[in-house]
Amino acid sequence: MCGIVGAVSTRDITPILVEGLKRLEYRGYDSCGVAVYQDGGLRRARSVERVAELDRVIEQDKISGFTGIAHTRWATHGAPTTGNAHPHFSSFGGGEPRIALVHNGIIENHEALRAELQAAGYVFVSQTDTEVIAHLLNHLYKGDLLAAFQQTVARLHGAYGIAAFCKDEPHRVVGARQGSPLVAGIGQGENFLASDALALAGTTDQIIYLEEGDVVDLHLDRIDIYDVNGVKVDRKVNTVLVHTGAAELGPYRHYMQKEIFEQPRAVGDTISGIESISPSLFGEQAAAVFKQIDRVLILACGTSYYAGLTAKYWIESIAKIPVSVEIASEYRYRDSVPHPDTLVITISQSGETADTLAALKHARSLGMEQTLTICNVGTSAMVRECKLAFLTRAGVEIGVASTKAFTTQLTALFLLALTLAKVKGHMTPAQEAEHLKALRHLPAALSAVLAIEPQIIAWAERFATKENALFLGRGMHYPIALEGALKLKEISYIHAEAYPAGELKHGPLALVTESMPVVTIAPNDALLEKLKSNMQEVRARGGQLYVFADADSHISSSEGVHVIRMPEFYGVLSPILHTVPLQLLAYHTSCARGTDVDKPRNLAKSVTVE
Known part of the structure; x- marks a missing residue:
């Protein structure tokens, strides 16, 4: 969600800090800032604009330094204002700032700490929970930054990734992680800290992934790491070849469009x-x-949750294994019934989703140790935490609204359904060959679906004037309807909801009027005739139907019924194909409304706070 970059060096590191923030921009943020040690004191620049504007301020104010930290913030406590932007400073009694600090996450006991520090004479100038950490560190500082920092994090309750430095020890940066990712980067006579190795691409490829509870102490010539018990430890150094810059847009208007076509x-x-x-x-x-397990529990959030809902249909139908799908942020806060022979599956594009990681740990604490993650980042916390992993190969996804990450997750989950079916003896060699043939044809089938983009653009012009929309699907296409509605609301800001088509008469039909577009996924499957009846319910109330129909589904355009034909019916893999036109509809509607497609308001790419 938020981005952290820090460095100690003998050269001016402000360009490195700014470049690191630029590499993390795609995750989403609403303010940004940099603080450095310069001329014996602390200097900073903060902005509620983009990192490019922050860079301009840095240049204008001639800010430079050999030690510093930088941050992109997604607001949790306090509005997105310059005063709430990181880095935060701490001084006492109106003196010169001594501590600079940035923080990802949420400090749950910040109110109690704030009252304690106010009683001690500290004046708060922001509404953030982060300022509490800066003042607490300053309060505990007695000449040794590491010792004070360790005492500080010991008093924090919640999730955090923190980086800080002190003007009294100018060649030193400390950091800590608890429920929020943080990595250290090794350079030549300089060292780095970041919330993601991507931020350090082009600066160093020698990366240490900090573990839960670790505290890190960066000097020019060494990196010292201490575990949750304060014991000095060695962590593995990884050579990480990450994306070295923002992907080129090429002929596309936005990264989201590019990623749809990828x-x-x-x-x-x-x-x-x-x-x-x-x-x-x-x-x-x-x-x-796989031989041991007899049930599946899927934990995920947002788009990944919808992938899990689709997988439930596949796994139960093909592998004959019962599946539960849980929203990760809800699962850990309710009493559930654990079973040791459950395969716990987490789905996450980034592998750092805080709610999903917490839900995974909760499941393991209940005795469910058979874990698998479907993830797009091989170096992520999710991969390290799970016994098994399947890495999708979506590549870097910059647009906040997930597209290619979702379809590759679906592909991986379909492979899992086939694998479980084979292990459990529910798939013949002939069926395996048929499924593999369909999978190999999937890229070509997706390309054919992309060719209907011009027809979708015409629909998008109509949708752009609307403020509400309904999405309908049945069976394994209901989760795809949910995903289509999410995409539309994420980037166009049109209120959109999805329902199983059979639920229309149980309430949602009251919303249907001539001004309410109703998007319908109509594959030529066993539920098609039932779906046609649901469509007639919409037309009888004057609703406008926008139908994505397979070529042989015998649904024709007529008054109030607008039809785009899909190139072919693709059987059990149809949900993957029907995802694409819904992505295009959301994208082009957003373009017609003039919203910020790649960076929609209030949203972040990687949600690393609970």
């Missing part, structure tokens, strides 16, 4: 080299784990 390649890469269905696709221990 889906044939992304899906093709995800299934590349798979000649047969085998548990080894999911890890060395997968064969033993």
Whole structure:
């Protein structure tokens, strides 16, 4: 969600800090800032504009320094204002600032700490929970930044990734992680800290992934790491080759459009080299784990949750294994019934989603140790926490609204359904061959769907004038309707909801008028005739139907019924294909309304706070 970059060096590190923030911009933010040690004191620049504007302020104010920290903020406590932007300073009694600090996450006991520090004489100038950490660190500082920092984090309740430095120890930056990612980067006579290795691309490829509870102490010539018990530890140094810059847009207007059109390649890469269905696709221990388990629990948030809902249809239908799908942010806060022979699956594009990580740990605490993640980032916390993993090959996804990450997740989950079916003896060799043939054709089928973009653009012009929309689907296409509604509301700000089509008469039909577009997913499957009846219910109330129909579904355009025909019916993989036109509809509606497609308001790419 938020971005952190820090550095200690003998050179001016402000360009590195700013470049790091630019690499993390795609995650979403509403303010940004940089603080450095300069001329014996602390200097900073903050902005509620983009990082490019922050860079202009830095240049204008001639800010430079060899030690510093930087941050992009997504507001939790306090509005997105310059005063609430990070880095935060701490001084006492109106003196010169001594501590600079940035923070990702949420400090749950900030109110009690704030009252304590106010009683001690500290004056608060922001509404953030972060300023509490800065003042507490300053209050505990007695000449040793590391010691004070360790005492500080010991008093914090909640999730955090923190970086800080002190003007009295100018060649030192400290950091800590608890429920929020943080990495250290090793340079030559300089060292770095960041919330994501991507921020350090082009600066260093030697990365240390900090573990839960770690405190890190950066000097020019070394990096010291201490575990949750304060014991000095060694952590593995990884050579990480990450994306070295923002992807080129090429002929596309936005990254989201580019990423929609990259889906044939992304899906093709995800299934590349798979000649047969085998548990080894999911890890060395997968064969033993899959034989043991007799049920599945899927934990995810947002778009990934909808991928999980789709997977439930596949796994139960093909592998005959019962599946529960839980919203990760809800699962850990209710009493559930654990079972040791459950395969716990987490789905996350970034692998750092705080709610999903917390839900995973909760499931393990209940005795469910058989874990698998479907993830797009091989170096993420989710991959490190799970026994098994399948890495999608979507590549870097910059647009906040997920597109190719979702379709590659679906592809991976379909492979999982086939694998579980094979292990449990519910798939014949002939069925395996047929499914593999369909998977190999999927990139070409996706390309054919992309060719209907011009027809969708015409629809988008009509949608752009609306403020509400309904999406309908049945069976395994109901989660796809949910995803279509989410995409529309995320980037166009049109209120959109999705329902199983059979639920129309149980309430939503009251909303249907001539001004309410009703998007309908109409594949030529066993539920088509039922769906047609639901469509007639809409037309009888004057509703306008916008139908994505398969070529042989016998649904024709007429008054109030607008039809775009999909190139072909794709059987059990149809949900993946029907996802694409819904993405295009949301994208072009957003363009017609003039919203910020790649960085929609109030949203972040990687949600690393609860």
